[in-house]
Amino acid sequence: MDFIEFGMTWMPFLLEGVGVTLGLWAVAMVLGFCLALLLVWGRVYGSKPIYLVATTYVEVFRGTPMLVQLFFIYLGLPEIGIVLDPFSAAALAIGLNTAAYQAEYFRGAIQSLPSGQMVAARAMGMSRFQALRDIILPQAGRRVIPQWSNEAVVELKYTSIAYAIGLTELTARAEQVGYQTFQFLEAFTLVAIIYLVLTGIVAQSLDLLERKTRIPGLTYTGGKME
Amino acid sequence: MSDNPILRVRDVRKTYGGVEVLKGVSFDLERGQSKIVIGPSGTGKSTLLRCINLLSPPDSGSVILDGVTVEERGINQIRAQIGFVFQEFNLFTHLRVLDNVRLAQRNVLGRSKREATKRALEELERVGLSDKLEAYPAELSGGQKQRASIARALAMDPKLILFDEPTSALDPELTGEVVQVMKDLANAGMTMLVVSHEMGFAKAAADEVIFMEGGVIVEQGPPSTLFTCPEHARTSQFLRMITHEHEEG
Numbered sequence: 001m002d003f004i005e006f007g008m009t010w011m012p013f014l015l016e017g018v019g020v021t022l023g024l025w026a027v028a029m030v031l032g033f034c035l036a037l038l039l040v041w042g043r044v045y046g047s048k049p050i051y052l053v054a055t056t057y058v059e060v061f062r063g064t065p066m067l068v069q070l071f072f073i074y075l076g077l078p079e080i081g082i083v084l085d086p087f088s089a090a091a092l093a094i095g096l097n098t099a100a101y102q103a104e105y106f107r108g109a110i111q112s113l114p115s116g117q118m119v120a121a122r123a124m125g126m127s128r129f130q131a132l133r134d135i136i137l138p139q140a141g142r143r144v145i146p147q148w149s150n151e152a153v154v155e156l157k158y159t160s161i162a163y164a165i166g167l168t169e170l171t172a173r174a175e176q177v178g179y180q181t182f183q184f185l186e187a188f189t190l191v192a193i194i195y196l197v198l199t200g201i202v203a204q205s206l207d208l209l210e211r212k213t214r215i216p217g218l219t220y221t222g223g224k225m226e
Numbered sequence: 227m228s229d230n231p232i233l234r235v236r237d238v239r240k241t242y243g244g245v246e247v248l249k250g251v252s253f254d255l256e257r258g259q260s261k262i263v264i265g266p267s268g269t270g271k272s273t274l275l276r277c278i279n280l281l282s283p284p285d286s287g288s289v290i291l292d293g294v295t296v297e298e299r300g301i302n303q304i305r306a307q308i309g310f311v312f313q314e315f316n317l318f319t320h321l322r323v324l325d326n327v328r329l330a331q332r333n334v335l336g337r338s339k340r341e342a343t344k345r346a347l348e349e350l351e352r353v354g355l356s357d358k359l360e361a362y363p364a365e366l367s368g369g370q371k372q373r374a375s376i377a378r379a380l381a382m383d384p385k386l387i388l389f390d391e392p393t394s395a396l397d398p399e400l401t402g403e404v405v406q407v408m409k410d411l412a413n414a415g416m417t418m419l420v421v422s423h424e425m426g427f428a429k430a431a432a433d434e435v436i437f438m439e440g441g442v443i444v445e446q447g448p449p450s451t452l453f454t455c456p457e458h459a460r461t462s463q464f465l466r467m468i469t470h471e472h473e474e475g
Contacts, residue, residue: 114316117316119316120310120312120318122305123305123308123310124310124330124334124378124379125305125306125330125334126302126334134333135318135320138320139319215320216362217362218319218364
């Protein structure tokens, strides 16, 4: 019962942090999505130099810790005159990082489509751009939803690393509650529940989207399309 | 032979991974004519079709469609005039049958939605799929898929249609419906180049048979001549083999 009272008292304070967390997540995911489209273009259809640039990007961002990337941007870049506030630095770090992962998921979805789809489109006189826009993207887009959903949930949790550069998001607020009340167990239980609800909503929404846009013969099977 | 064939193929050569698949192939296709290409597998028949619309550009030689040389420049406009029917159908998985037949009419030919719908409905009726407009490809049988893909090619009003083993991926009991559609097309005056071993189609609807082996045309002629008294021993050998297979099957 004490926990419920504790929750009622501190929930409004924590919910203010939810706004920052969701804002950070949304900006990072959109940034990552746009950049991922460019990367996947380079990885799948780019000329050799473009392919190499895109591949290097993906390997660097997947091969180093996100915290290092965040410190590089927030603490390192000021040395060359680029100073960002904590929110922008965190959004940029998470966005650049998720772009590498999203690009890989898009690439997997595109390459799992039977090559005959592109061939048939080109044989009818469509340009490569038309074939990508009208055939490949609508198919790959549907197939990538489950993995993209997973990535969205992972990044929602990763927004907590912004705590390390002093952004008062959800996790930081939970810590503040802990120090004010010395009830750390309750504070972090509460914040865990909030994260769980948020990730649950994201996963369920994308699952609904996946079911609403499902087309026979195009469902995700974890491997090649039937 | 007229002086103005719809398709003129001259000395087309193609090498794949060090192997010369086509060693100089030449033939003409007249307007309204249907020719069937037969021959052992690995003989370059499908490669020949893909060389015609540059899905697989030839190393040398020329392809002339209705007086215009087929080349990379302006290839999309040329491909729009050449229908292509694939062994594996290749219907667009995410589109219903009607949209499969409408899409390229819209984005390649620039037709209005109304016009594209009208043409799609006409061709889908012709192949007997008027009741499947809203179905997705995965909900169709193999024979229905292939008929839909023929309608998709026809709706573009092509100058000719290339068929790449259109019945090879079908269960035997489903080949009949596709062959019937192809016979009707040939009889209605569609210009067709068909790679297939469907003897039913060859005998009933082909104007000429081309026998290919080892990357060259061994001989060609009307089915009545080529099937009854072929000039070359290899042709009669091959014909014996496939008729034998059909009888066993």
